[in-house]
Amino acid sequence: MRQEWFDRARFGMFVHFGLYSGAARHEWVQNYERLTDEDYRQYFEHFDPDLFDAAALARTAKETGMGYVVLTTKHHDGFCLWDSKLTDYTSVANTGRDLVREYVEALRAEGLKVGLYHSVIDWHHPDFTVDWNHPRRDDEGAAELNVGRDMAAYRAYLHGQVRELLTDYGDIDYLFFDFTYPEEKDGWAGKGPDDWDATALLALCRELQPNMLVNDRLGIPADFVTSEQYQPTSPIVRDGVPLTWEACQTLNGSWGYHRDNTDQKSPTMLVQMLVDSVSMGGNMLLNIGPDGRGAIAPRDAQTLGEIGEWMRLHRGAVVGAGYAAFTPPREGVYTRSGNRLYLSLFSWPMGFVHLPELAGKVSYTRLLNDGSWLETSVSDPEREAELMTPAGEAEGTLTVHLPVRRPDVLVPVIELTLTGQ
């Protein structure tokens, strides 16, 4: 079961770090601003990750309740965070540091699973052809730029670099390739699985790291699907078969450090997204973009700290939990782990929450944050609700009695122990 640890962990950290972190205005800056290699070069020359502390990063992930971390080895700009022998466009060339090595060692020391992100797109490589996603697409006579570019040579480079990453850094648990866009646009071709020789690349992954999970962005199916910056509304199923899936999410809409972007999601919203994902049998990969010096930005550290405090008390509702085949009440979502059913409440109702189908199926009910017992009752479905007596709920409904004051946590969770399950 290759993905057993993944299903259990449910919550991981994505880390986007590279030259764009110093540019500090989105990891697509080179593309958005149509920057030439020469324009972009200053970020290479001045790359100075003096505060990139892999041990602190790993500790933060662990304290946030995450089970794995996924670091960008190379993003679309082509800059490599490891000691690649196939290019001098690396962090070793400008800082003497192999950041991927620092990272994998730090993760293992914390007992976290090791994930890598690798862009199959490369705007720096001279053989990577210009297409509708390329920063050079609007140049005068841009089509001419492809004369002499040789995707076969780029493919050899791509496969060679993946081989390095999967050979020289010990066991890798997870690989996130990014991404495929086969459709034509604005008179340009896109790039599809054949451009990467996706089949051979996946075979290489299987050969070098047989236990590693691989995502679906080579354009061919692999081990899990990756919804990006949106939440599905039900478990993801294809041809009747439930898929392993992970939603990747940002803190402010940008993956790379974006100094002036203040579109920060609240910790409450993020916890809701996390339990929502788990309730549909999925994972959440939450991104941070370390700043130009490699530090976790204070606003992100604050958010992770609050999520970590929630996870300290509510871990059971997430880690090792998954989809529950009961209809949740309108106030929240269910997750389930063995005989424990967890109700995460997105709104706090007055006095009672009514749970369809659960009468007679629950032996004990408590608030998870402080372990305080909650009274339950089953009302008579024949009776009308009247005056001060709740009634009239559907047959089989279990009513949980709640304190008026909502517990002071980001998302309150009620834990129900199921009988005879």
Ligand code: GLC
């Ligand atoms: C995208 C973007 C990218 C980001 C990634 C994360 O496809 O191109 O910048 O790294 O998604 O999922």
